[in-house]
Amino acid sequence: MNDLLKNAQFYSWKLSWLICLANFCLQGSGIYLMNAFMEPLCDTHGWSRGDLGLAMGIGSLCGTVSMSLLSTAALYCSLSRIIVIAAVVGSLSIVSLGFAPNISLFTLAFSSLWVAGQACGGVIGNALMSNWFERCRGRAFGIANLGTSLSGAVLPFVALLLLEFFSLEMTAAIMGLTIFFLLTPLCLLFVVDKPADKNSFPDGLPPVGTTDTGPAAPCTWKALVHCPSAYKIGLAFGLGLMMSAGVVGQLKPRFSDLGFSDAAAMSLMVLTAAFAAAGKYFWGWTSDKLGPLRTAKLLFAANILGLAIAFLPQNVVTCLLFATCCGLFLGGF
Secondary structure, eight states: OHHHHHOTTSHHHHHHHHHHHHIIIIIHHHHHTHHHHHHHHHHHHOOOHHHHHHHHHHHHHHHHHHHHHHHHHHHHSOHHHHHHHHHHHHHHHHHHHHHOOSHHHHHHHHHHHHHHHHHHSHHHHHHHHHHHOSTTHHHHHHHHHHHHHHHHTTHHHHHHHHHHHSOHHHHHHHHHHHHHHHHHHHHHHHOOSOGGGGTOOGGGSOOSSSOOOOOOOOOOHHHHHTOHHHHHHHHHHHHHHHHHHHHHHTHHHHHHHTTOOHHHHHHHHHHHHHHHHHHHHHHHHHHHHHOHHHHHHHHHHHHHHHHHGGGSOOSHHHHHHHHHHHHHHHTTO
16 A cells, blocks of 8 residues: 555546546536526526526436436547547536526536536546556545535635626636636546556556456446346435535525625535535545445435534534535535
8 A cells, every 4th residue: 555655646646636627627616606606697687596496406417317328438438538528518518607598598508517527527537537546446536526525615706706897797708718728628638548558557556466357347237227236326326416416506595594694605615615525535535444335334324414413503603513514424425
């Protein structure tokens, strides 16, 4: 394990930080950006929070459904090509959020952003990490996915700052085009599908022992349909991800409803996102130490306790407790 820690300059770690950036820009935008955009969208178009909540739910559902389709595509298509295309589509979807003239087109743009987030980071990013890591896979997943939560500590504040000086349309255009010119060239230049393409090995180290039997056969849809574990794992983590996205996606408006100022409400949301980012690496590290199954059981139990804080009397102390505990636990999904 010491050899792995010393091998921090190996190319795979660069890829994990690049996928972290992709999740920061796209998947994080789909989850957190509405904390800043929701109220201006309502004021500009006369839409209700219910309208936007439905659009967000459809976008989240599209992102969830796309995971199975994208994971199948990952078996047959170049991961680097998928990631580059998604970077383009996702960044332009952010621009479209500000210019959509009606709720239907807004829903389409928001759904495209969610799917692109899964294709540029998300499930395709995790597939890339699986190709490049074995013994440090949990920590690699943690680094790659912490960008999603870290964006919650940055993007909403950036959006609020821009909205102070620019219109909603201009703010969306600035953010989307900045992501386009930052993320697309990096993905185009640096994403490599697997270690063999660079004459290397997973983790940057030769395999241990001589028990290698070659690459495993791809799991087929027929095998998955008849595998009970696929349903159990998919349902459990699918519901967990939808729950966590639903909670953090409207935290700022919820804290505002409790009487906090815009700055205080956004600060609490940012605190939650920061702890969620730390939680991603923490749960990845725990998975490397305890194993995925034991870690998963601990994760679900921790989230039940964290969400139960919402039943306590709502004041500054309980809101801070909710932000720290829930952030740390929700990040694990």
